[in-house]
Amino acid sequence: MTRTIVESKSKTAIIGFDQPFCVIGERINPTGRKKLAAELEAGDFSTVQADALAQVAAGATMLDINAGVVYNSNPNPNETEPPLMREVIKLVQSLVDVPLCIDSSVPAALEAGLEVCEGRPLLNSVTGEEERLEAILPLVKKYNVPVVAISNDDSGISEDPEVRFQVAKKIVERAADYGIPAHDIVVDPLVMPIGAMATAGLQVFELVRRLRNELGVNTTCGASNISFGLPNRHAINAAFLPMAIASGMTSAIMNPTREAEMMAVRAANLLTNNDPNGAAWIQANKPPLAEGEVEAGARGRRAGRRRRRG
Amino acid sequence: MTRTIVESKSKTAIIGFDQPFCVIGERINPTGRKKLAAELEAGDFSTVQADALAQVAAGATMLDINAGVVYNSNPNPNETEPPLMREVIKLVQSLVDVPLCIDSSVPAALEAGLEVCEGRPLLNSVTGEEERLEAILPLVKKYNVPVVAISNDDSGISEDPEVRFQVAKKIVERAADYGIPAHDIVVDPLVMPIGAMATAGLQVFELVRRLRNELGVNTTCGASNISFGLPNRHAINAAFLPMAIASGMTSAIMNPTREAEMMAVRAANLLTNNDPNGAAWIQANKPPLAEGEVEAGARGRRAGRRRRRG
Numbered sequence: 001m002t003r004t005i006v007e008s009k010s011k012t013a014i015i016g017f018d019q020p021f022c023v024i025g026e027r028i029n030p031t032g033r034k035k036l037a038a039e040l041e042a043g044d045f046s047t048v049q050a051d052a053l054a055q056v057a058a059g060a061t062m063l064d065i066n067a068g069v070v071y072n073s074n075p076n077p078n079e080t081e082p083p084l085m086r087e088v089i090k091l092v093q094s095l096v097d098v099p100l101c102i103d104s105s106v107p108a109a110l111e112a113g114l115e116v117c118e119g120r121p122l123l124n125s126v127t128g129e130e131e132r133l134e135a136i137l138p139l140v141k142k143y144n145v146p147v148v149a150i151s152n153d154d155s156g157i158s159e160d161p162e163v164r165f166q167v168a169k170k171i172v173e174r175a176a177d178y179g180i181p182a183h184d185i186v187v188d189p190l191v192m193p194i195g196a197m198a199t200a201g202l203q204v205f206e207l208v209r210r211l212r213n214e215l216g217v218n219t220t221c222g223a224s225n226i227s228f229g230l231p232n233r234h235a236i237n238a239a240f241l242p243m244a245i246a247s248g249m250t251s252a253i254m255n256p257t258r259e260a261e262m263m264a265v266r267a268a269n270l271l272t273n274n275d276p277n278g279a280a281w282i283q284a285n286k287p288p289l290a291e292g293e294v295e296a297g298a299r300g301r302r303a304g305r306r307r308r309r310g
Numbered sequence: 311m312t313r314t315i316v317e318s319k320s321k322t323a324i325i326g327f328d329q330p331f332c333v334i335g336e337r338i339n340p341t342g343r344k345k346l347a348a349e350l351e352a353g354d355f356s357t358v359q360a361d362a363l364a365q366v367a368a369g370a371t372m373l374d375i376n377a378g379v380v381y382n383s384n385p386n387p388n389e390t391e392p393p394l395m396r397e398v399i400k401l402v403q404s405l406v407d408v409p410l411c412i413d414s415s416v417p418a419a420l421e422a423g424l425e426v427c428e429g430r431p432l433l434n435s436v437t438g439e440e441e442r443l444e445a446i447l448p449l450v451k452k453y454n455v456p457v458v459a460i461s462n463d464d465s466g467i468s469e470d471p472e473v474r475f476q477v478a479k480k481i482v483e484r485a486a487d488y489g490i491p492a493h494d495i496v497v498d499p500l501v502m503p504i505g506a507m508a509t510a511g512l513q514v515f516e517l518v519r520r521l522r523n524e525l526g527v528n529t530t531c532g533a534s535n536i537s538f539g540l541p542n543r544h545a546i547n548a549a550f551l552p553m554a555i556a557s558g559m560t561s562a563i564m565n566p567t568r569e570a571e572m573m574a575v576r577a578a579n580l581l582t583n584n585d586p587n588g589a590a591w592i593q594a595n596k597p598p599l600a601e602g603e604v605e606a607g608a609r610g611r612r613a614g615r616r617r618r619r620g
Contacts, residue, residue, distance in 0.1 A: 194581060195588060198586075199583050201580070201582060202581075202582060226581070230580075230588060230592070231591070231592060231595040231596075235573050235574075235595075236577045236580065236581070236591075238548070238549075239552040239573075239574050239578050239581060240552075242549040242550075242552045242556075243552045243555070244556075246515055246552075246553035246554075246556045246557055263542075263549075264549050267546045267550070268549050270540075270546065271504060271546070271549060271553055272511060273508045273511065278504070278505060278508075278540060282541060285540075
């Protein structure tokens with residue numbers, strides 16, 4: 001049974017076929033969040049702090065940390081991103097105890113993150129690009145960490161799922177040359193927007209099944225990409241996640257503060273027998289508290305609202 | 311590509327791997343509905359009428375018709391159910407134009423339904439029980455209709471999915487002896503409550519995949535059974551349906567007036583490329599009308615409410 005072990009200083013999370021779905025909180029990422037980017041350049045970490053706490057409270061298994069700000073004062077991310085990555089990771093691990101996922105397109109920022117990150121973080125990411133393979137796999141080996149492998153290569157992102165499968169296979173094989181086992185590779189088969197490619201869902205479901213059965217690897221994806229540009233995105237995401245899980249997907253980089261998606265993930269855990277005795281489901285769906293009762297926590301509050309709707 | 315054709319007088323519905331999921335409305339069924347049972351015995355068809363209209367308005371592809379009332383005045387369903395089935399079918403097909411699914415455990419009621427039903431209804435059901443096979447398959451042949459095959463036999467409902475697969479296989483083979491093709495068999499692999507059997511979901515997903523790949527048949531189920539006894543049942547059902555669809559399930563007997571489940575089915579259609587250009591998704595998720603605008607229909611109203619919540 002494939003198991004990818006990730007750790008913080010005090011907590012272990014296992015990504016695996018026989019485990020609850022691993023929810024990697026996506027919020028700490030300035031890409032497309034201008035306000036957060038400006039804050040970070042100004043040395044203001046209040047949003048990072050709030051996002052870290054909120055995502056863990058909402059049930060994130062891990063948090064993704066991306067410090068990819070292009071500074072107005074210095075457009076060279078090789079200079080600015082490594083120290084920012086260090087600072088954000090130190091802050092987040094002082095606030096929450098979940099394992100982290102160090103996310104950057106800048107190899108020096110990944111290494112900076114690895115230097116300060118406690119435990120065994122997930123590295124995000126290597127691709128099938130030659131330069132990237134040669135830069136990242138030695139880091140993966142040196143720090144003995146698992147890595148996200150995105151299935152694009154020097155020719156870009158193929159619309160042909162067979163090509164994406166072969167890129168993933170190449171990365172797994174190249175990693176093996178470095179002595180990195182398949183269970184430390186978490187493949188992202190790349191999720192296209194269904195609005196742009198009608199077969200995007202079917203492609204992912206089929207790829208996840210093959211990656212699991214033929215390569216024995218865990219899988220992840222940027223889940224919300226599937227619904228880009230369409231109305232009622234949360235309802236699409238909330239159907240996509242259970243479908244991907246039924247096909248064998250074991251983690252996703254997603255927003256854990258979205259109720260629809262998280263409830264769908266919890267239900268999928270129950271339905272794949274990865275919620276022993278339904279304990280997590282029942283906990284997340286407790287009846288609402290009566291007026292005047294002391295509020296137990298954010299999770300109880302949300303579940304209560306949902307039940308009254310039902 | 312397996313296609314099961316069902317028809318009303320004026321409408322054709324296709325159950326198939328490359329078709330939108332077939333939603334068979336379950337509401338016209340007095341089982342567990344005491345008030346409806348009492349109404350039917352008293353000759354009051356107002357609830358049937360309302361349920362027929364509401365289910366079709368909510369998007370049902372077909373309607374299941376079950377007239378299984380045990381009369382207080384006459385406890386013999388062989389006498390009471392056939393005329394009631396006739397009456398209910400005549401009424402429903404005077405109100406709505408979707409194809410029907412004639413549902414009874416009483417063979418005489420099935421035949422009564424077949425006599426009055428226009429078009430090509432789905433017959434519900436045959437099982438692997440010897441007596442049932444011998445009573446129902448000749449009817450299926452005589453009326454040239456498709457049939458639901460429930461995978462239990464004279465030994466009852468097995469908890470072993472392999473046994474349930476073998477029962478389905480036996481029914482398909484026995485039907486072939488009568489000249490009934492596999493594409494006219496819609497197998498119900500039987501959905502157990504996940505609260506009673508933790509592997510119930512995994513069993514169904516695996517069975518549906520095998521039934522599709524090895525027997526080439528369409529599949530159905532009583533979807534809400536999966537969540538029996540658990541809190542927030544609609545959220546479980548709304549995750550179960552997309553997971554079953556991702557595994558290859560092509561229809562379900564369910565309540566189409568439940569928004570969570572229907573939205574999940576619509577999203578799953580989109581994600582399996584069975585919603586050309588996302589037209590049905592976009593239609594079901596139109597922005598809410600402004601105050602004073604004329605309401606277009608029930609579907610727009612529901613979608614509007616959901617969007618405001620999102």
